[in-house]
Amino acid sequence: MQADQVIGSTCPYCGVGCQVSLNIKDEHILRVEAPFDAAPNYGRLCVKGRFGLDYVHHQSRLKAPLIRHTPQPPGQRSPARYPDDWHEATWDEALDLVVRRLLELRWQHGPDSITANACAKATNEDNYLLQKYVRGVLGTNNVDHCTRLCHAGSVAALQLAIGSSAMSNAIAEMKNLECFIVTGSNTTENHPVIGTFLKEAVHQNGAQLIVVDPRQIEMTRFAHLWLRQRPGTDTALFNAMANVILKENLYDEEFIAARTEGFEEYAQSLQGKTPEWAAEITGVPAEDIRAAARIYARAKAAAIYWGMGISQSTHGTDNALTLVNLALLCGHVGRPGTGLNPLRGQNNVQGCSDAGGMPNVYTAYQPVTDPQVRLKFEKAWHTCLSHQPGLTTTEMVDGILTGRVKGWYVMGENPLMSEPDLNHARQAIQHLEFFVAQDIFFNETNVYADVILPAASFAEKDGTFTNSDRRVQRIRKAIPAPGQARADWEIVSELARRSITRICQAADEHTDSPSADMDRVICHSSEQMLAEWIYAHPSEIWEEMRSVTPDFYGITYQRIDQEGGVHWPCPTLDHPGSPYLFAKSFPRGRGKFWPVAYGTDSELPDDEYPFTLSTGRLLYHWHGGTLSRASALTDIWPECTVEMHPQDAGHLSLQTGDWVDVSSRRGAITARLLVTGRSPQGTVFIPFHFVEAAANVLTDLRLDERAKIPDYKVCAVRIAKATAAPIRPGAETPLTQRGTIKDPTAP
Amino acid sequence: MSSQEETFLLSLTINGQTVQVPAGTTILDAAQTVGIQIPTICYHPSLTANAVCRLCAVEVIGARTLQPACVVTVESGMVVNTETARVNEARRVILELLASTVDLRQAPEIQAYIEQYGARVGRFVGGVARDFNVFDDNPFYIRDYSQCVMCWRCIQVCAEDVQHTFALTWGGRGIQSYVATAFGEDMPDTTCVFCGNCVGVCPTGALKGKVEFDLERNTADSRRE
Numbered sequence: 017m018q019a020d021q022v023i024g025s026t027c028p029y030c031g032v033g034c035q036v037s038l039n040i041k042d043e044h045i046l047r048v049e050a051p052f053d054a055a056p057n058y059g060r061l062c063v064k065g066r067f068g069l070d071y072v073h074h075q076s077r078l079k080a081p082l083i084r085h086t087p088q089p090p091g092q093r094s095p096a097r098y099p100d101d102w103h104e105a106t107w108d109e110a111l112d113l114v115v116r117r118l119l120e121l122r123w124q125h126g127p128d129s130i131t132a133n134a135c136a137k138a139t140n141e142d143n144y145l146l147q148k149y150v151r152g153v154l155g156t157n158n159v160d161h162c163t164r165l166c167h168a169g170s171v172a173a174l175q176l177a178i179g180s181s182a183m184s185n186a187i188a189e190m191k192n193l194e195c196f197i198v199t200g201s202n203t204t205e206n207h208p209v210i211g212t213f214l215k216e217a218v219h220q221n222g223a224q225l226i227v228v229d230p231r232q233i234e235m236t237r238f239a240h241l242w243l244r245q246r247p248g249t250d251t252a253l254f255n256a257m258a259n260v261i262l263k264e265n266l267y268d269e270e271f272i273a274a275r276t277e278g279f280e281e282y283a284q285s286l287q288g289k290t291p292e293w294a295a296e297i298t299g300v301p302a303e304d305i306r307a308a309a310r311i312y313a314r315a316k317a318a319a320i321y322w323g324m325g326i327s328q329s330t331h332g333t334d335n336a337l338t339l340v341n342l343a344l345l346c347g348h349v350g351r352p353g354t355g356l357n358p359l360r361g362q363n364n365v366q367g368c369s370d371a372g373g374m375p376n377v378y379t380a381y382q383p384v385t386d387p388q389v390r391l392k393f394e395k396a397w398h399t400c401l402s403h404q405p406g407l408t409t410t411e412m413v414d415g416i417l418t419g420r421v422k423g424w425y426v427m428g429e430n431p432l433m434s435e436p437d438l439n440h441a442r443q444a445i446q447h448l449e450f451f452v453a454q455d456i457f458f459n460e461t462n463v464y465a466d467v468i469l470p471a472a473s474f475a476e477k478d479g480t481f482t483n484s485d486r487r488v489q490r491i492r493k494a495i496p497a498p499g500q501a502r503a504d505w506e507i508v509s510e511l512a513r514r515s516i517t518r519i520c521q522a523a524d525e526h527t528d529s530p531s532a533d534m535d536r537v538i539c540h541s542s543e544q545m546l547a548e549w550i551y552a553h554p555s556e557i558w559e560e561m562r563s564v565t566p567d568f569y570g571i572t573y574q575r576i577d578q579e580g581g582v583h584w585p586c587p588t589l590d591h592p593g594s595p596y597l598f599a600k601s602f603p604r605g606r607g608k609f610w611p612v613a614y615g616t617d618s619e620l621p622d623d624e625y626p627f628t629l630s631t632g633r634l635l636y637h638w639h640g641g642t643l644s645r646a647s648a649l650t651d652i653w654p655e656c657t658v659e660m661h662p663q664d665a666g667h668l669s670l671q672t673g674d675w676v677d678v679s680s681r682r683g684a685i686t687a688r689l690l691v692t693g694r695s696p697q698g699t700v701f702i703p704f705h706f707v708e709a710a711a712n713v714l715t716d717l718r719l720d721e722r723a724k725i726p727d728y729k730v731c732a733v734r735i736a737k738a739t740a741a742p743i744r745p746g747a748e749t750p751l752t753q754r755g756t757i758k759d760p761t762a763p
Numbered sequence: 764m765s766s767q768e769e770t771f772l773l774s775l776t777i778n779g780q781t782v783q784v785p786a787g788t789t790i791l792d793a794a795q796t797v798g799i800q801i802p803t804i805c806y807h808p809s810l811t812a813n814a815v816c817r818l819c820a821v822e823v824i825g826a827r828t829l830q831p832a833c834v835v836t837v838e839s840g841m842v843v844n845t846e847t848a849r850v851n852e853a854r855r856v857i858l859e860l861l862a863s864t865v866d867l868r869q870a871p872e873i874q875a876y877i878e879q880y881g882a883r884v885g886r887f888v889g890g891v892a893r894d895f896n897v898f899d900d901n902p903f904y905i906r907d908y909s910q911c912v913m914c915w916r917c918i919q920v921c922a923e924d925v926q927h928t929f930a931l932t933w934g935g936r937g938i939q940s941y942v943a944t945a946f947g948e949d950m951p952d953t954t955c956v957f958c959g960n961c962v963g964v965c966p967t968g969a970l971k972g973k974v975e976f977d978l979e980r981n982t983a984d985s986r987r988e
Contacts, residue, residue: 651902
């Protein structure tokens with residue numbers, strides 16, 4: 017069938033940032049194709065990108081601003097799951113209410129009583145404006161997003177060791193790799209298109225692949241060596257590899273001398289960390305550790321790719337540091353085919369962080385504590401800014417319980433599926449005084465809100481996403497937004513203008529408020545601020561963003577249109593962009609070795625809770641499920657499955673399809689069992705996409721000290737056969753007759 | 764290919780024009796460098812060429828048979844003609860045979876070739892036509908092998924060219940052969956990961972997204988009413 021028009025855009029699911037051609041017929045996505053000549057995917061897509069974009073047409077899209085009928089007293093806030101609980105408001109009514117309530121809190125309790133969630137699914141422009149609003153109009157640095165929950169450990173480690181946290185090498189290089197390590201990443205399910213390039217590197221280019229993962233993921237079938245460590249023992253394994261490299265003189269002396277510091281101390285710290293020592297801890301044979309060390313160190317160029325398995329841990333920063341140490345030790349960074357590559361989760365988690373969606377930095381990681389930087393932004397935004405770094409996502413929840421946080425503005429995230437220990441998070445949210453959410457669907461979080469603002473999806477707006485390898489790419493409006501829904505950037509700029517006006521009107525009544533000083537500055541420059549908060553198109557937002565961000569200065573919409581995408585850093589208009597980083601130096605000068613001791617604060621199994629729970633994702637679903645479960649994707653994997661090793665299942669007399677209760681010290685869920693050798697004995701795996709069996713009810717709140725990232729990969733649970741099957745759609749159908757649910761390791 | 768080979772240029776003649784290309788270049792790519800388009804059906808620039816359809820056949824002086832330009836690499840002094848009477852006759856017959864056995868209504872590129880080469884689509888009508896029920900066994904795409912020209916692209920993209928999933932293979936023999944799954948299983952029971960990269964390279968309507976398939980069917984139904 018002929019399409020009316022074909023619009024080039026970027027896939028909104030994962031961090032690969034695949035280029036898509038949306039074939040539109042009668043304002044509907046008729047089919048999704050991919051251009052064969054365009055990076056990063058060169059015509060390839062996965063099931064989510066090709067067949068999972070139908071959520072934009074789902075009947076349950078939010079089409080009008082919604083306001084709660086009953087006021088929600090703090091402490092007794094309840095979810096409103098039925099349309100009758102809400103009334104459809106005009107934009108004026110909803111926006112004025114939001115502005116009034118947020119400013120009341122700001123005047124009464126100070127700007128830091130308000131926190132905001134930026135959104136890793138929204139555009140750079142949306143997020144830039146959100147943080148500009150929160151910082152420059154409300155007056156707090158309390159803005160963070162889900163990067164905290166996925167790669168905070170990697171970011172912390174990379175910042176400590178080299179001073180930059182982005183993926184160092186490009187996706188386009190992958191098929192030419194010679195040698196690479198994949199660890200803590202189920203690449204073929206979570207970054208499927210990158211998965212195809214990695215397979216190609218092995219199969220067509222003869223690359224040597226070392227997989228380090230407790231799960232028997234698909235990549236293990238392509239691996240030269242598979243090291244199956246016990247969950248949570250990563251640092252022991254990578255330290256032992258370094259020990260071998262040191263002992264056998266396989267390290268790159270020249271690189272260490274020229275580019276690094278702290279080597280002596282680090283070398284000292286590796287004493288005694290022999291493969292035999294690590295074998296005890298990790299369960300990986302010492303000879304395999306030696307072999308892996310030799311392969312990695314002897315390769316001319318070798319890269320490391322990792323995912324949540326490394327970062328989502330109480331020692332996530334340590335895990336990532338051991339990987340950085342390995343790369344510095346062998347000089348495997350700063351050249352094509354080498355590098356330190358954390359594979360980013362969300363389509364724009366890189367961009368949301370780059371755009372300043374974090375509590376301690378403005379755009380491109382310019383620190384809020386640096387007076388020079390702050391002055392620059394104060395001048396650019398005609399306001400005064402807080403020097404106090406804000407709260408992280410994980411701290412926001414506790415901030416509500418301690419009374420520090422009163423108001424919450426969530427743009428497009430669903431923390432009540434993604435935070436650890438959901439019961440705790442839910443309790444916290446009940447104590448909010450005011451809660452405004454902005455989304456394209458109802459979700460588990462925004463049903464607690466006072467106001468929901470309907471947003472446009474990726475297909476209904478213009479803007480840019482930045483993918484995992486730092487490539488800034490376009491999304492383009494292909495269809496109209498449903499009902500009154502508006503693009504996030506439009507909503508935020510409306511809120512900002514109304515807030516500025518109201519601050520000017522009412523500042524006199526609040527001269528003893530904690531925000532009085534800021535109010536005076538805003539009143540003084542209100543005309544300029546109001547004028548500059550008018551944006552006709554996201555390109556104007558990008559122009560402003562690049563003018564305050566040296567690293568983006570060379571990237572323009574025109575260039576992206578011509579070149580398909582530009583890798584930042586790109587400081588000048590004639591700069592080609594940076595597909596790989598650190599050729600000559602590291603942002604912090606020398607790369608620093610950080611000694612890492614083995615140890616864990618994770619909740620380990622015991623007699624009462626004898627299994628280790630790891631959470632993660634499936635090929636066919638997306639995070640909290642808001643999108644993928646409003647899509648055809650849900651037909652192919654319709655329900656939550658608990659993966660258990662056959663021997664464990666045998667001991668408990670359980671089989672595939674049995675309903676089991678999984679409980680931890682925090683809560684319990686019920687789901688069906690899938691017996692598979694994919695997870696090792698003693699470990700169960702549960703995807704976190706399914707609200708009816710939300711894995712994060714079980715997970716633990718313990719955080720990594722430095723990165724504040726929770727431990728999603730290790731907590732202790734107990735499993736028992738459920739007394740009765742829950743009443744759910746499809747519960748009568750045998751599990752293996754639903755979609756494509758089957759043991760992925762079966763021959 | 765080593766850098767030495769890459770820089771070693773060969774000289775040949777295509778349709779009277781002198782062309783210089785690196786050793787290892789196919790006739791198809793060599794022709795393209797001087798703007799000569801050779802028609803193709805099974806060939807796809809991102810996939811391994813297999814010379815299945817033979818529409819790209821060209822005349823190489825001194826060769827006994829026509830040569831498939833998508834796989835034959837150039838040689839020094841080669842003289843190639845891409846549009847001779849013999850070549851065009853071969854292409855016409857290929858298109859006529861395809862048109863008599865396969866439903867080509869949703870293959871606009873092949874339709875254009877039929878026009879271009881003056882193929883008489885009715886010439887072989889009455890023989891065995893490819894006739895299969897539509898496989899509608901998963902939520903994402905359908906397989907209608909009465910529209911399949913057996914170009915091999917889907918099988919390759921599923922195998923080593925991209926996905927390494929190996930869900931598709933050849934089934935049947937001779938005129939009865941078709942693209943199949945192992946043991947004829949429904950897609951959800953195979954290794955298929957529903958990436959749809961096969962749909963993305965299908966040159967006809969044989970592989971098609973469900974959304975599009977359902978829409979066409981509904982439109983057809985409403986017309987009938």
